Amino acid sequence: MITLFAATLFSAAFSLIVRHAQLRRGNLWAVGAINYLVAATFHLGRWWLAPASEVDLSTSLLGALGGVVYSGSYLLLLPLMQARGVSVSTAILRLSIIIPVGLSIALWGERPNVFQTLGAAVALVSLPLLAYRPGRAAEVAPEGIASRRGPGLLLLGALFVGNGLCATTVRAFRQTNVPTQGALFLGILFGTAAVISFVAWLLNRRGTTGRDLLPGVLLGMCNALSNLALLAALAQLPGVLVFPFQSALGLVIVALFARVTWHERILRSEAWGMALAIAAVVLINMGQTSS
Numbered sequence: 001m002i003t004l005f006a007a008t009l010f011s012a013a014f015s016l017i018v019r020h021a022q023l024r025r026g027n028l029w030a031v032g033a034i035n036y037l038v039a040a041t042f043h044l045g046r047w048w049l050a051p052a053s054e055v056d057l058s059t060s061l062l063g064a065l066g067g068v069v070y071s072g073s074y075l076l077l078l079p080l081m082q083a084r085g086v087s088v089s090t091a092i093l094r095l096s097i098i099i100p101v102g103l104s105i106a107l108w109g110e111r112p113n114v115f116q117t118l119g120a121a122v123a124l125v126s127l128p129l130l131a132y133r134p135g136r137a138a139e140v141a142p143e144g145i146a147s148r149r150g151p152g153l154l155l156l157g158a159l160f161v162g163n164g165l166c167a168t169t170v171r172a173f174r175q176t177n178v179p180t181q182g183a184l185f186l187g188i189l190f191g192t193a194a195v196i197s198f199v200a201w202l203l204n205r206r207g208t209t210g211r212d213l214l215p216g217v218l219l220g221m222c223n224a225l226s227n228l229a230l231l232a233a234l235a236q237l238p239g240v241l242v243f244p245f246q247s248a249l250g251l252v253i254v255a256l257f258a259r260v261t262w263h264e265r266i267l268r269s270e271a272w273g274m275a276l277a278i279a280a281v282v283l284i285n286m287g288q289t290s291s
Contacts (some may be wrong), residue, residue, distance in 0.1 A: 003232035008246045010226035012253040014219060019258070021215040029197070029204040032074050034216025036194035039224040044187035050180075059173070059181040060188055066169035067192025073162035074193075075200055080155045092159050094127050094251055097243040099164025100171050104239035108175060116241050119283030122276050123244035127251065129273030170230055171239045182231050190223070241284050248277035 021031050077093070101120070104110045112120065173185050201208075233242050252274045259266050266274075 003229045007229035008249050010222045012250040014222040017219045026212045027208040029201040030208045030212040031216040033197040033201040035219035038220025040190035042224040047183035059185045063185045063188030064192045066189035069165045071193035071196040076159045094247045096160045096164035097247045100167040110238040119280045120244045123248035123280035126248045126273045126276035129269045174234045252277045
């Protein structure tokens with residue numbers, strides 16, 4: 001459970017850093033490119049220093065595919081934040097864990113125990129309550145993102161599928177017979193995402209300043225450590241538990257931090273969602289203890 005808590009904390013920190021950079025009107029295209037470059041350097045360095053540094057073809061291909069969906073989801077998130085606001089975007093990101101949860105059951109035959117099943121179900125129920133904020137206007141647009149009036153529904157659907165595939169890619173890697181290739185897998189994943197994000201930044205350079213460097217580096221370390229801890233958690237627990245736990249508890253952490261730091265109001269529905277998320281954490285932990 002320690003690795004799952006760590007993955008959740010770093011994942012929540014990722015969201016908070018993006019939010020902070022947005023409020024400071026940073027260029028999120030630059031922040032994203034720096035983020036993936038830092039994460040790639042971290043994991044490729046781990047792979048290079050490892051005793052066994054062979055390259056596995058399946059790991060490389062899966063990592064490259066992961067890099068495409070990771071960077072694609074991030075690039076979809078930016079115009080969606082512009083068009084629909086942060087709350088709707090966050091809701092889609094968190095609810096998209098339905099995809100890896102469903103595939104974990106359908107493709108990999110995961111069967112959690114009674115406590116774990118109940119905890120995962122409660123976590124899924126808590127997500128719409130935590131993410132839904134009715135009547136909230138779109139928030140500050142990130143610098144460097146042009147105003148767009150594209151098909152919002154299409155963006156929402158694409159982000160839902162894309163972010164769900166991000167988690168599915170990591171879960172799929174755990175099914176391979178080369179679990180020791182985790183550093184290479186994540187290095188290729190973030191390296192591919194860095195190349196795509198750098199090209200996107202070149203097309204959206206306006207507003208880039210030196211202040212984009214620090215949030216990009218911090219974001220990259222959170223991304224690198226979150227995915228490292230996620231792989232470790234998936235080696236110990238089934239995906240049907242890991243993904244609902246991470247999403248529900250992560251939303252609680254983000255909401256509470258935003259309330260204290262940025263004085264964002266917590267709605268009654270969000271309070272109920274937090275209570276359910278805490279109950280889910282307790283149930284999943286009970287299930288792990290009783291296993």
